[in-house]
Amino acid sequence: MRILLTTDLYKPAINGAVTSTVSLKKSLEDLGHEVRVLTLADNGYINKTEHIYAVSSVNANKIYPGARVTLFSDRAIMHNIMDWRPNLIHTQSEFSTFRMAKKIAHYLDIPIVHTYHTIYEDYTHYFSPSKITGRKIVSLLTKRVLSDVEAVIAPTQKVDNILENYGVTQPISVIPTGIQLERFQNPISSEERQAIRAEYGIPEDTFLLISLGRLGKEKNIEEILSFLSFIKQKVHFLIVGDGPNRENLINKVDKLGLNDYVHFAGMVSPLEVAKYYQVSDLFVCSSTSETQGLTYIEALASGIPALCRADESIENVIINGQNGYQYHHFKDFEAGLYALMLNKDLYTKMANESTKFVAQFYSSQAFGRQVEMVYEQAMESYHNQQLLEMQK
Secondary structure, three states: OEEEEEOOOOOOOOOHHHHHHHHHHHHHHHOOOEEEEEEEEOOOEEEOOOOEEEEEOEEOOOOOOOOEEOOOOOHHHHHHHHHHOOOEEEEOOOOHHHHHHHHHHHHHOOOEEEEOOOOHHHHHHHOOOOHHHHHHHHHHHHHHHHOOOOEEEEOOHHHHHHHHHHOOOOOEEEOOOOEOHHHHHOOOOHHHHHHHHHHOOOOOOOOEEEEEOOOOHHHOHHHHHHHHHHOOOOOEEEEEOOOOOHHHHHHHHHHHOOOOOEEEEEOOOOOOHHHHHHOOOEEEEOOOOOOOOHHHHHHHHOOOOEEEEOOHHHOOOOOEOOOEEEEOOHHHHHHHHHHHHHOHHHHHHHHHHHHHHHHHHOEHHHHHHHHHHHHHHHHHHHHHHHHHHHHO
8 A cells, every 4th residue: 555644743853743653654664555754844855765755844943843834835746746646645733734635635536544643722822812712713623624534543542532522523543653662672781871861960870750742831841840849859850852831941940949950851863762761760741731642652661660640641551550650649749759769679560561561552563553454444435435426
C-alpha cells in the first residue's frame, strides 16, 4: 500500500504527534508499505532518501517551539505526490497539511484517516478568555474537520470519549501509539550518565526527577515545583523542553528558592531524548491535557517508574504499585516519591516492571498492525460508498 502521512510538525521538533508519526512511518515500512511524509519547513524541499516532502512555511513559535503554518501549497510537491498516487492519506494535524491532504484526496479520489492528537479545549486560554466559549468553538471545528475523513484514530479512550461528546459520527478506533523500544532500552555508559548530569550541575548520587515536553501553561509544571518546595528531603528536577511558559517557570523556581535543584535543559535532539530518561530516576508529570502520554511510555521503556497526576488518559498506563503511582494531591505525591526514593527493593521491582509492561502493550509492531487494519476498513468503506453513489 502507498501511504501518505501529513503533519504540520516533524523532526527535529519534539512532541507526541511527531513521535507518533515517526514511529508509525517505521512500523508501516517494516510491514512492507511504501510511506511518504508531507510536512512544513523553513524552505520547501524533497528528501528522496527519507521520503519527505516539506512545504515552505513561516514559524509560529508563540504557539510551540518549531511550530509552522502556511496558507499556500507547493505546486511541484503537490504534483510529485499526485504522480506517486498514494492509496490513502493519514493526517496527523488539523491545519495547514490537512488542507493539502483534502486537495490530494479529492484529486485522487482516495480516503483520509485522521489521528486526533491534541485536546484543543485544554488550550483555549490561548485564544478565548471564556473556557465554555472556547470549548464550543473547538467542538464545532473538530466536527467540521473530521466530517472530511473516513475514519478516526484516538490514542486513548479519553480522546474517544471527548470526540463522541462533540458529536463526531465517523468510526473511531482507540489505538495507543507504539514506540521503537530499542531506542530506550539500549543502556548508556556510566561516563555518559555522569557527563549529562555534570552538564547541569546535578550530583551523581542525587535522586533525579525528569519532565519532558512542551512548556505550556496547560502542562501544569508549576504544581510539581510547588510540591518540591514542600518536600523536606530535597531532590533535583530536570525539565527538558521549551515553550511559552518557560520564563514563568524560571521565575517560579526563583521565587520558591529552588534554583539549586531545578535545571532547564531546553529542547534536545530526538536522538538524545532516551539518554535523558536514563540519567534520571523518576518521571513526573502534572498535566491533565495529554491525549496519549507518549512521554510516560518512553520513560517506562527506559526503565524508570512514573509519578503522575491521575488522569483518564493514563488510567491503564501508570498502574499504582506496579510501574509507578498516580497522585490526586500533595500527600499522594509525597508518599509516592518517598516510597521510591527510600525503598531500593521497591524501586528496582517497579523499574523492571516498567520495561516489561511497555514491551507487552506498546510495541511499534502491534501499533503498525492495528493501524493497518483501520486503513483496510477505511478503504473498503470508502469504495463501498463510491459503488452506492454510482448505482443511484
